[in-house]
Every structure is written in structure tokens, then in C-alpha cells.
Amino acid sequence: MELKAQTFARSRQSGWTDELLADAFAGEAACDAAEDALTHSGAYPLEQMQQALGAYDRAALAVLRRHRELRVEPLPVVGPRATAADTLLSLYINANGRLHIRPASQPKIDCEGGAWIDLGQVVASAPVMAEIDGVHAAWRRSEAEYFAQVRAAMDRLRREGGLPRAVEQVIGQLDYVESLSFYVGDRHVTLVDDAGRPTLLYALREKPYERWSDDDVLIVAALHVLMRSGRAACFDEFNGALLTARDLISRIDHCSHSDAAHASGVHYAFESLDLFERVAKLRELKRL
Structure with missing residues (x-):
């Protein structure tokens, strides 16, 4: 991989994270927001940057691309935007500059000391979560x-x-x-x-x-x-x-x-x- 993953510090030095205001991605298609975060708004090639994604994050992004109707919700997600049957997916960049798309109920990865950037959350229905789990399980078997x-x-x-x-x-x-x-x-x-x-x-x-x-x-x-x-x-x-x-x-x-x-x-x-x-x-x- 010719392009090294960007660290959290380098992301901040580049000025890219300085432009991220609260709810900066609110209303965007979740897959577009994830790709924008991966490439630092197009500064780096998507094909190379997504090589850093974890297996679950790859599965989640693949399913989000199938469901462009899923949007990034303003934080916090409350009320009618999510039901008890839905799962909230958190999009965040951790302290190493790595993008994660994980259930909000799970602990954040490599985010000691509060060093992470919240990009927002996505309301995922049970069928969408089943798709993600299926893609992830197939990847793990392979x-x-x-x-x-x-x-x-x-x-x-x-x-x-x-x-x-x-x-x-x-x-x-x-x-x-x-x-x-x-x-x-x-x-x-x-x-x-x-x-x-x-x-x-x-x-x-x-x-x-x-x-x-x-x-x-x-x-x-x-x-x-x-x-x-x-x-x-x-x-x-x-x-x-x-x-x-x-x-x-x-x-x-x-x-x-x-x-x-x-x-x-x-x-x-x-x-x-x-x-x-x-x-x-x-x-x-x-x-x-």
C-alpha cells in the first residue's frame, strides 16, 4: 500500500478535521459521508484509503451503499427517528485516524482519552443489520x-x-x-x-x-x-x-x-x- 493511513494528528494538522462542525454530515447519504471521511473530502484515493477499514466496517459500508436512503442523523438520535427494533450505527474516526461504522452500543475502538471524531449515527432496521451481519459472516468464513x-x-x-x-x-x-x-x-x-x-x-x-x-x-x-x-x-x-x-x-x-x-x-x-x-x-x- 503506497499511501500510509493518516493518523489522527496528521488529520488535524491537515485542517480537514477543523472543518467538521457538529452534525456536518447530517442529512447526507450515510455511504457518501463515510467515503468523504475516508478520503478527507477527496484529498486521498478512495480505493487505497478503504484498505484500512476493518472487516465489519467494510461490510457495513457495502450495505450502506446498497441503501442510499439511509441518512446520517443529527446527534443525539431520539424520538420518532428510531424505534426499539432499530439499531444505531455510529460513524466515527478514532485516535489513529481510522474510520469505524459500528453499533453505537459497542465501546469505541482506540479512542482513549476522548480522542475521536463523531460523524453521526445511522438508524438501521433489523433487515439492514441482518445484511451487514451476513456480509461480515461471509468475509470471516472466507x-x-x-x-x-x-x-x-x-x-x-x-x-x-x-x-x-x-x-x-x-x-x-x-x-x-x-x-x-x-x-x-x-x-x-x-x-x-x-x-x-x-x-x-x-x-x-x-x-x-x-x-x-x-x-x-x-x-x-x-x-x-x-x-x-x-x-x-x-x-x-x-x-x-x-x-x-x-x-x-x-x-x-x-x-x-x-x-x-x-x-x-x-x-x-x-x-x-x-x-x-x-x-x-x-x-x-x-x-x-
């Missing part, structure tokens, strides 16, 4: 299937004794990276601290693999893929984005479907290879 491939490759790497070396290689490469942060689910992950140290990887180096979380496995796998592909200098592809197993594998699959791979007949052998083996084969073919 992500679980892709993650199984990531886990299988990491398990093989560990069985063959290559995991410690892989972690050390990534740590060594991060010595040349000034900053690197991204999202895994709702978690904001900073790999390089203010002192320039990859503290998360230092901790994983000392932690038994059996105790690694799924997030840990995905993070190391993604960084290892960049190392194996010869693109370690492009760590910022993930900067500011939501890191997912689906996106990671899709990048590799896209290369394996190239004309050159088809012409060489290699594409048909890829199904028998795990993630890291595919990367090695593509590197051999110079498709990465």
Missing part, C-alpha cells in the same frame, strides 16, 4: 479458509526448522525501516517502535510457536513472504492497511495466474505447493 493455508505453510516451516531463521531475517531487514504499522482485525500493530526496534518480533523470537496467536502467525507469514519474494524493501505495502490472509494469498495467486506462468505450465502445479513454496517458485520464474 478469511478462515485463507488463513488455514497460511497456518499450514508456517507449520511446515516450523517442522523443518526454518522458523527461527525466518524471524531473524525479518528482524534484520526491519533495521532499515523507519516505521511500519498496520491493522490486524481491530488491533493497531506497530512493528517498529520509536527507538527503531521491532519489539513485537523480539518478543515472538522468545515465545514458543505453540503460544503464538493467529495474529502473530499471519504477521510473520506476511513479512516472510516479502522476504522470500525479494521485495523486503516494500514492507510499506502493508503500511496503514488491514492485513488479511486473503489479501496476502490473493497477491501471490495473481502472480501465479500470469501469462508467463500459464505458458510454462507452472500454474497447474501450484495447487500442490503451500504459500511459501509458491513464492519460491514465482521468484524462480521472476514473476515477483
Whole structure:
């Protein structure tokens, strides 16, 4: 991802948030308000900025685009504008500059110290909420299937004794990276601290693999893929984005479907290879 996610501080410095008065988006189609917030009123490309959205927020935005009749309501939403059967969706920008579209009943994410910007609320009926839940559930099922491939490759790497070396290689490469942060689910992950140290990887180096979380496995796998592909200098592809197993594998699959791979007949052998083996084969073919 070439464009880094904007932090809350940078948003304020840009002057964009200074123009947000109370109920600035009131009456707008909810999807338009969300996209306006994502792009800072068109200052940044929508396609890139929405890569930072969480899975639920992506599902909510997709459904809001289907229902342009849903509008941002002035705060607070009371009286006849919402019934007991409705759910209020809050649109807000958290302290990291990330847009969320979540049920108002849920705690705000990464908003310690009151550092967030309320964009308004949307009255969502039960059928609309069911649509959002359905899209989100489908995304989670798909992500679980892709993650199984990531886990299988990491398990093989560990069985063959290559995991410690892989972690050390990534740590060594991060010595040349000034900053690197991204999202895994709702978690904001900073790999390089203010002192320039990859503290998360230092901790994983000392932690038994059996105790690694799924997030840990995905993070190391993604960084290892960049190392194996010869693109370690492009760590910022993930900067500011939501890191997912689906996106990671899709990048590799896209290369394996190239004309050159088809012409060489290699594409048909890829199904028998795990993630890291595919990367090695593509590197051999110079498709990465």
C-alpha cells in the first residue's frame, strides 16, 4: 500500500478535521459521508484509503451503499427517528485516524482519552443489520479458509526448522525501516517502535510457536513472504492497511495466474505447493 493511513494528528494538522462542525454530515447519504471521511473530502484515493477499514466496517459500508436512503442523523438520535427494533450505527474516526461504522452500543475502538471524531449515527432496521451481519459472516468464513493455508505453510516451516531463521531475517531487514504499522482485525500493530526496534518480533523470537496467536502467525507469514519474494524493501505495502490472509494469498495467486506462468505450465502445479513454496517458485520464474 503506497499511501500510509493518516493518523489522527496528521488529520488535524491537515485542517480537514477543523472543518467538521457538529452534525456536518447530517442529512447526507450515510455511504457518501463515510467515503468523504475516508478520503478527507477527496484529498486521498478512495480505493487505497478503504484498505484500512476493518472487516465489519467494510461490510457495513457495502450495505450502506446498497441503501442510499439511509441518512446520517443529527446527534443525539431520539424520538420518532428510531424505534426499539432499530439499531444505531455510529460513524466515527478514532485516535489513529481510522474510520469505524459500528453499533453505537459497542465501546469505541482506540479512542482513549476522548480522542475521536463523531460523524453521526445511522438508524438501521433489523433487515439492514441482518445484511451487514451476513456480509461480515461471509468475509470471516472466507478469511478462515485463507488463513488455514497460511497456518499450514508456517507449520511446515516450523517442522523443518526454518522458523527461527525466518524471524531473524525479518528482524534484520526491519533495521532499515523507519516505521511500519498496520491493522490486524481491530488491533493497531506497530512493528517498529520509536527507538527503531521491532519489539513485537523480539518478543515472538522468545515465545514458543505453540503460544503464538493467529495474529502473530499471519504477521510473520506476511513479512516472510516479502522476504522470500525479494521485495523486503516494500514492507510499506502493508503500511496503514488491514492485513488479511486473503489479501496476502490473493497477491501471490495473481502472480501465479500470469501469462508467463500459464505458458510454462507452472500454474497447474501450484495447487500442490503451500504459500511459501509458491513464492519460491514465482521468484524462480521472476514473476515477483
